[in-house]
Amino acid sequence: MTVAKIVISDEAFQKFREFFYRKTGIQFDDSKRYFVDKRLIERIGATGHTSFRSYFTFMRFQASGEELQALTNVMTVNETYFFREEHQFQCLVKAMLPEIVKTKKPGATIRIWSIPCSSGEEPYSIALYLTEYWPGIHEWDVELIASDIDTEILKKARAGKFSPRSVQHLPGNLLQQHFKRLSDGDYQISEDLRQAVEFTRINLHDPADTRPYRGFDVIFCRNLLIYFDDLSRRRAAEVFYDALNPGGFICLGHSESMSRITSLYKVRKFPEVIVYQKQEA
Amino acid sequence: MVIVKRKDAQAVQKDTQTVQKDRRSRQRDLAGLIAELSDSIPIARRWAARDLAKYAEAAPALVERLEKETDATVRQAIFTSLTLIGNHLAVDGLVRCLRSDDAALRNEAVEAMKNLPDAVSPIMAGLLDDPDPDVRIFAVNILESMRHPDVEEWLIEVIRQDEHINVCAAAADLLNEVGTEAALEPLEALKQRFPDEPYIAFAADLALKRIRGG
Amino acid sequence: MNQKRILVIDDAAAVRMYHRFYLEGAGYAVDEAINGIEALEKTFTNGPFDLYLVDINMPKLDGYGFLRELRRQDIRQAPALMISTEAQSHDKTLAFEAGANFYLVKPIKPDELLAYCRLLLGLGGAA
Numbered sequence: 001m002t003v004a005k006i007v008i009s010d011e012a013f014q015k016f017r018e019f020f021y022r023k024t025g026i027q028f029d030d031s032k033r034y035f036v037d038k039r040l041i042e043r044i045g046a047t048g049h050t051s052f053r054s055y056f057t058f059m060r061f062q063a064s065g066e067e068l069q070a071l072t073n074v075m076t077v078n079e080t081y082f083f084r085e086e087h088q089f090q091c092l093v094k095a096m097l098p099e100i101v102k103t104k105k106p107g108a109t110i111r112i113w114s115i116p117c118s119s120g121e122e123p124y125s126i127a128l129y130l131t132e133y134w135p136g137i138h139e140w141d142v143e144l145i146a147s148d149i150d151t152e153i154l155k156k157a158r159a160g161k162f163s164p165r166s167v168q169h170l171p172g173n174l175l176q177q178h179f180k181r182l183s184d185g186d187y188q189i190s191e192d193l194r195q196a197v198e199f200t201r202i203n204l205h206d207p208a209d210t211r212p213y214r215g216f217d218v219i220f221c222r223n224l225l226i227y228f229d230d231l232s233r234r235r236a237a238e239v240f241y242d243a244l245n246p247g248g249f250i251c252l253g254h255s256e257s258m259s260r261i262t263s264l265y266k267v268r269k270f271p272e273v274i275v276y277q278k279q280e281a
Numbered sequence: 282m283v284i285v286k287r288k289d290a291q292a293v294q295k296d297t298q299t300v301q302k303d304r305r306s307r308q309r310d311l312a313g314l315i316a317e318l319s320d321s322i323p324i325a326r327r328w329a330a331r332d333l334a335k336y337a338e339a340a341p342a343l344v345e346r347l348e349k350e351t352d353a354t355v356r357q358a359i360f361t362s363l364t365l366i367g368n369h370l371a372v373d374g375l376v377r378c379l380r381s382d383d384a385a386l387r388n389e390a391v392e393a394m395k396n397l398p399d400a401v402s403p404i405m406a407g408l409l410d411d412p413d414p415d416v417r418i419f420a421v422n423i424l425e426s427m428r429h430p431d432v433e434e435w436l437i438e439v440i441r442q443d444e445h446i447n448v449c450a451a452a453a454d455l456l457n458e459v460g461t462e463a464a465l466e467p468l469e470a471l472k473q474r475f476p477d478e479p480y481i482a483f484a485a486d487l488a489l490k491r492i493r494g495g
Numbered sequence: 496m497n498q499k500r501i502l503v504i505d506d507a508a509a510v511r512m513y514h515r516f517y518l519e520g521a522g523y524a525v526d527e528a529i530n531g532i533e534a535l536e537k538t539f540t541n542g543p544f545d546l547y548l549v550d551i552n553m554p555k556l557d558g559y560g561f562l563r564e565l566r567r568q569d570i571r572q573a574p575a576l577m578i579s580t581e582a583q584s585h586d587k588t589l590a591f592e593a594g595a596n597f598y599l600v601k602p603i604k605p606d607e608l609l610a611y612c613r614l615l616l617g618l619g620g621a622a
Contacts, residue, residue, distance in 0.1 A: 011494030018508045019458060022529060053495060060458070061428045231396045234361060238331070241354070259532035263556045264357055267532060267564075269539035279354075384557040384589075392554050415581055418552075447580040447601055454509045480602030483516075484509045 006044055008037040012052040016040060019060070024072060024226055025257045039074045043067070065229040072227055076255065080121045081166045082128070085222065087272040088251050089129040092218060095270040096249050097136055100217045103247055103280075109141045113219045113243065117146035117199065120157030121166055122220060124189055127196040128170075128178060145216075147202040154199050160189035204236050213243040223253035225261060237262040246281035315342045323352040330358035334365040344374030347386070356389065364393045367400045376404070379419050391419050395426040402429045409435055414445040421451040425458075437464055440471045446478060453484040460492045468492075499616050500524045500543070504534040504561065505550035505578070510601075514548060517605045518612065531556025535564060546616055547575040549595065551586065559593040566594035574615040578603065 008016075013033060021027050028036050040052065047067060049055040059067040083089065100110060114123040123146035130137050148154050167175055167187050179187040202209045204224075219240050225233045240250055241264050250265065251273070252258070258265055258276050265276035309332060317329035330346070333339040340363060347359050363371040375397075378390035394401050401423060408420035421439060424432055436459070439452040449471060456464050468485045475481040501523050503514045515525045526541050528534035530553040538544060547565070551558040562575055577595035579586050590598045596615055599607070 009494050011491050015458060015491055015495050022508070025529075025533065056495075057459075063428055230392075231361075231364060238358065238361060242328075257533060257536060259528075259530055259536060259555060261555075262357065263532055263560070264354060267535045267539070269536075274536055274539060384551055384559050388552055388554055388557050391552075415552075418580060450509075450602060451507070454507045457509060478602060479604055480510075480513055483513045487509055487512070 006041050006050065006052070008040055008052055012040075012056070013037065015056065016052075019056075020071075020075065023068065023260070024255075025260045026075065026255050028075075036075070039071075043071050043074065046070075068229075069227050076223070076226065078223065080118050081169060082121050082125050082162070083169045084121065084125070085254055086169075088220070088222075088254075088275075089125060089133075091251075091270045091272040091275065092126070093129060093134045094272070096218055096275065097134060100247070100249075101136060101140060103245075104140070109143050110218075111143045111145070111216045113145045113147070113213065113216045114197075115147040115202065115204070115219065115221055116224050117148050117154075117157055117197075119153055119162075119166075120146065120160065120197070120199075121162070122146070122222070123157075123197045123199075124160070124193055126220070127193050128174065131178075131193075132174060144197045145200060145213075146197050147200045149201065149203050151201055154201055157197075158194070158199050160194040162187045162189065204239060205232060207239075210239045210243070213239070215245055216243050217245055217248050219244060219248070219250040221250060221252060223256070225252065226256050233261045237264060241265070241278055244278040246278055248278050250276045250278075252276070311336050311339065315339065318342060318346045323355050326350070326352070326355045327358045330355055330362050334362035337366050337368050337370075340366050340368060340370035340374060344371070344377070347374065347378065353385070356386070360389050360393045364396045367397045369400065372397065372400050372404065376408070379408075379416050380413065387415075387419070391422050394423045398427045398429070402427060405429070405435065409439060414443075414448050417443065417445065417448045418451045421448060421455060425455055433459055433461060433463060436460075437467045440467050440474075446475055446481065449475070450480060450484055453481070453488050456488045457484075457491050460488055462492065465489060465492060498522065498524050499545040500526065501546045501548065501612065502526050502528060502534060502537060502542075502544040503548045504528045504531070504553070504558070505548075506530055506553045507550075510550070514603075514608065517608055521609050521612075523612070530554050531558065531561030531564070534561050535568075538565065538569070543569075543571055543573065545573055546612060547573060548612075549575050549577050551577065551579050551590075559589055562590075562593040562595060574618055576611060576615055 013036065016036065017028050044052060044055040047055060047058065049058060059071060062068070097110070104110065112126060114126060117123050123144055127144055130142055146157065161182070163186055167179065175187070178190045178193055182188055204210060221240065225236055228236060237258070244250065258267070266279060268275050268277045314329045314333050317325055320326050320329065330343065333343060343359050343363055347356060350356050350359065363375060372394070375390045375394050378386045381387050405420060405424070405427065409417055411417050411420065421436070424435065436452045436456050440449050443449050453468065453471060456468065468489050472482050472485045501518055503511050503525060505511050506529050511527045515527065518525045526537055526544070528537045532555050549558040549562060558577055562577070565575070566572065574596040575594060577590040577598045578601055579598065580601050587598050596618065597611060599611060
């Protein structure tokens with residue numbers, strides 16, 4: 001018995017495209033047709049459906065939102081590596097920090113939060129970037145907090161051992177200076193950088209966990225909120241709002257936008273990126 | 282190396298929920314929080330609104346505050362709490378907001394109701410019948426997130442009967458996404474109901490194409 | 496002669512498609528946004544635009560909120576056509592106060608749409 005091959009019609013593609021754009025802000029133009037069709041067919045099969053229509057109805061109406069999350073997962077690229085979305089770090093150093101230090105008294109500490117930190121590439125990238133590219137590092141103390149819900153991945157992050165793939169985008173001189181190549185081919189980050197980040201476990205959905213997080217100047221929350229349902233996204237954005245100092249900044253992933261989350265923040269355009277700012281005092 | 286890590290102190294600050302330490306501190310129980318909803322400082326009102334989310338009885342107080350609140354950050358917290366409470370008192374309050382002159386209030390109420398499909402479905406039929414066409418449009422908008430077996434039927438009823446063109450337009454738009462063969466004939470009929478309206482023809486044809494081809 | 500660029504802001508996909516169809520047909524370059532926040536972002540990244548078509552009722556940031564913020568930030572002060580579902584007089588006043596140049600009630604017939612766009616684009620100053 002042969003199973004009918006699932007085909008995504010033009011209308012189905014349009015329907016999916018509009019729905020996905022509304023939910024996530026991600027736009028797929030016609031050139032992405034193959035990319036999208038392939039993944040849709042994968043999910044249709046994985047959920048035991050035989051047509052786009054039945055799959056779409058199922059996914060659209062599912063109370064838990066799990067399938068939409070799984071679908072979003074396959075439609076987005078999720079790798080973490082050092083200096084991922086580097087333009088945001090450039091913006092941190094060139095634009096955000098200069099604005100922030102104007103509001104600080106001498107001797108104040110600048111506080112940056114990376115969440116989710118996953119295996120540590122993001123917070124260590126920030127530490128590295130500040131060390132190498134921010135002149136202000138010689139004048140200001142910076143505190144780097146990195147959080148995730150997964151204790152196993154936090155252990156990994158604290159250990160500071162990374163694959164060649166993870167460090168491949170680092171300039172050669174930085175890699176040499178701040179990492180040691182191990183016998184198994186992995187790279188061990190320097191002790192100084194390892195000690196520069198405080199890792200904490202947090203469940204963003206739990207107010208008891210999130211309430212103590214206060215007084216941050218910059219938050220990096222990249223490629224997390226896109227996987228939350230509407231209400232959870234909004235609540236997370238509110239947690240971050242309370243966590244930020246007035247005038248503080250939050251950076252989302254490059255394909256994410258506050259337009260799908262909340263109007264709490266002011267949209268700020270810098271040469272490198274769009275970031276979001278809590279209103280100043 | 283000037284990236285510091287606090288080895289001695291906690292990485293995160295202790296919870297500081299009171300805004301003014303010299304003020305007699307209020308109890309953060311239901312009565313205390315409701316009182317804080319009228320505080321002169323927006324952040325105190327915001328935290329009070331946020332913390333009231335766990336008190337179902339707080340819905341009327343939150344709705345009452347919403348009607349006077351001018352700070353957007355406080356309003357956002359009130360709407361989130363009303364959504365989390367989600368009882369019929371909260372929903373009644375949200376429905377009242379649909380009639381507001383304030384566009385932001387109306388639209389935030391629609392969003393909140395979209396996040397309360399189960400609490401809203403009992404009153405949906407009534408909203409779709411509201412004398413105000415804008416309220417009926419909002420009702421159709423809210424249907425977008427509703428997981429109810431009658432959603433398509435309601436939309437079909439709208440395009441068959443509603444006299445207001447924009448209510449029908451909103452329903453036709455949603456049928457793009459949720460319409461089945463049952464909607465085909467009503468969509469054709471809709472074009473005849475508003476024969477001189479290019480937008481209706483456009484929206485109906487789009488829905489017809491989507492249903493037939495998808 | 497530069498192609499004029501129009502940003503269509505409406506939360507309904509079909510409405511955006513309808514406006515896009517006729518505007519592109521008339522030779523304009525069209526971009527879209529689903530609400531006021533995305534409209535601001537698109538203005539920053541894909542702008543400048545020569546004309547804004549602004550729906551009133553949208554989630555997250557409505558048409559008035561968008562216009563107010565646009566007027567605070569946009570040096571060029573490109574014209575804006577506000578679009579409503581109802582012809583309530585207080586909506587009109589609010590629209591002009593927020594920074595709209597004109598106000599139309601949906602649905603808009605294609606020839607009307609094009610005529611008003613032409614009119615407002617003619618009013619817009621040189622870039």
